[in-house]
Structures are given as structure tokens and as C-alpha cells.
Amino acid sequence: MYTGRVQGVGFRFTAESLARSLQVSGWVKNLSNGQVEVIAEAEEELLKDFLGRINQAFIRAIQDTQVDWQDASGDFEEFEIRY
Numbered sequence: 001m002y003t004g005r006v007q008g009v010g011f012r013f014t015a016e017s018l019a020r021s022l023q024v025s026g027w028v029k030n031l032s033n034g035q036v037e038v039i040a041e042a043e044e045e046l047l048k049d050f051l052g053r054i055n056q057a058f059i060r061a062i063q064d065t066q067v068d069w070q071d072a073s074g075d076f077e078e079f080e081i082r083y
Helices: 011-022 043-056
Strands: 002-004 027-032 034-042 064-066 077-083
Touching: 002 034, 011 027, 011 034, 011 043, 011 077, 034 043, 043 064
Parallel strands: 027 077
Antiparallel strands: 002 064, 027 034
């Protein structure tokens, strides 16, 4: 979960592009409270790289990040933007 000026800055499209380039599956979605939620699955090192790249791309926009590590569900085949 990302908080800050994370909507209206290309966050979802950047996350989707990064995820696809790293072969991370899952989704990204704007929430009505101004936050952005990301659900992602991949090998742990790929996920860390993915999250690091998002943080770097939006270093001035992100005020807070909440990460909740869980076992992969295997439900995702690709990464998409959800509305």
C-alpha cells in the first residue's frame, strides 16, 4: 500500500511496466482514499527489485509504504491495472 501523492502521477502505469519487465504478476489499483494498492507475486528477490524500482521512480511522491509479505497464491498469470 502506497500513501502520498501517488495518484495522477503515472504510478499504476509505471508499476505495470516495471512488473511486466521483471515478470512479476499481480495487479495495481487506485483506492478511493488516495492510496494505491499493489498485489504482486514473484520470487522474493524479484519482488524486492520491483518494490525498490517503484520507490526510486516515485521517491518524491511516496510518503509511506506498507508491505505485507505472504505466501504466493498462484492466482495471477500477468500484471494488470485494476479499476
